[in-house]
Amino acid sequence: xxxxxxxxxxxxxxxxxxxxxYYEEIGLIQSxxxxxxxxxxxxxxxxxxALISLGKMAGFSLEDIKGMFAKDGSPRLPRAELHLxxxxxxxxxxDLSRLRDALHHVADCPAExxxxxxxxxxxxxxxxxxxxxxxx
Amino acid sequence: xxxxxxxxxxxxxxxxxxxxxYYEEIGLIQSxxxxxxxxxxxxxxxxxxALISLGKMAGFSLEDIKGMFAKDGSPRLPRAELHLxxxxxxxxxxDLSRLRDALHHVADCPAExxxxxxxxxxxxxxxxxxxxxxxx
DNA sequence: CTGCCACTTCAAGTCAACTTGAGGTCAAGC
DNA sequence: GCTTGACCTCAAGTTGACTTGAAGTGGCAG
Numbered sequence: 001x002x003x004x005x006x007x008x009x010x011x012x013x014x015x016x017x018x019x020x021x022y023y024e025e026i027g028l029i030q031s032x033x034x035x036x037x038x039x040x041x042x043x044x045x046x047x048x049x050a051l052i053s054l055g056k057m058a059g060f061s062l063e064d065i066k067g068m069f070a071k072d073g074s075p076r077l078p079r080a081e082l083h084l085x086x087x088x089x090x091x092x093x094x095d096l097s098r099l100r101d102a103l104h105h106v107a108d109c110p111a112e113x114x115x116x117x118x119x120x121x122x123x124x125x126x127x128x129x130x131x132x133x134x135x136x
Numbered sequence: 137x138x139x140x141x142x143x144x145x146x147x148x149x150x151x152x153x154x155x156x157x158y159y160e161e162i163g164l165i166q167s168x169x170x171x172x173x174x175x176x177x178x179x180x181x182x183x184x185x186a187l188i189s190l191g192k193m194a195g196f197s198l199e200d201i202k203g204m205f206a207k208d209g210s211p212r213l214p215r216a217e218l219h220l221x222x223x224x225x226x227x228x229x230x231d232l233s234r235l236r237d238a239l240h241h242v243a244d245c246p247a248e249x250x251x252x253x254x255x256x257x258x259x260x261x262x263x264x265x266x267x268x269x270x271x272x
Numbered sequence: 273c274t275g276c277c278a279c280t281t282c283a284a285g286t287c288a289a290c291t292t293g294a295g296g297t298c299a300a301g302c
Numbered sequence: 303g304c305t306t307g308a309c310c311t312c313a314a315g316t317t318g319a320c321t322t323g324a325a326g327t328g329g330c331a332g
Contacts, residue, residue: 005279007278007279018321019319036329037278037279037281047260050260054234057235058232059193059195062319072251073251074251075250080243082240082242082243083243089239093232095193096194096228100222100229103225104218104222107215107219114210115184124187142309154291155289162289173298174309198289
């Protein structure tokens, strides 16, 4: 397995060295050695960081993400649970699609006040009570 | 316009009274009067809260959201900008779809270590460098 | 061999988004 | 009329996710 210096990984992934150290400290990723003082990571860690980035984008906390994947990136959860999460995510995707549609709508709708526009309200009111944070 | 007590709005929207006060304090929503000491809000505020919830889900900060919508919920941005945001959101939706697909994949893929699975890596590596936070 | 510079540690600081606590108020039900 | 409970204010505390600062180190270019 190829190893890369922290600077290289940082450059490749767009995650700052201090954040990489922080992620290692909380056990989200792991370094595989040193080159002088400098941490070295498995090149694969880049893929893991992409996964972490997506997880964050989906609203998971680092703690949640840590619970989902082992330090080497392999999943820690049983199949059924993974499918469940995927389904929850799918719901979220539908919600975001509604926000996107709402944005397009308000950009184009001639109505004076969108809060009164029935089409807009219909778009929004499905969204009520959806939670911004995933519970784990 | 119908008015509701803070407790009722909280109940309807799933947002706690303290959060509603906080949102008012930072100018994200506004109350329209008092019933004794209790704040009253326009019933429409529920729709606004749904919008705020979606915005948060999409990764916008409250400050961002405040910049996008006036206190009455009407958009503050020109058409073109709204379409731009909608497009950015669409990109994010595609990323999340990839995460969803990845979750389904690791749930079903028999490969020992997913970090090595080419299909998985392909799914992930598009996601590299996508930012979790929208820039505004 | 000498700088340089990106890293190192460790503690402390920051920022957003709330929540909590103390002490107070008031409309509604009994 | 009195109690109760959900609200009120204001300040301070909390949590997550990092970043910053000070003081030090070590590989590599010249």
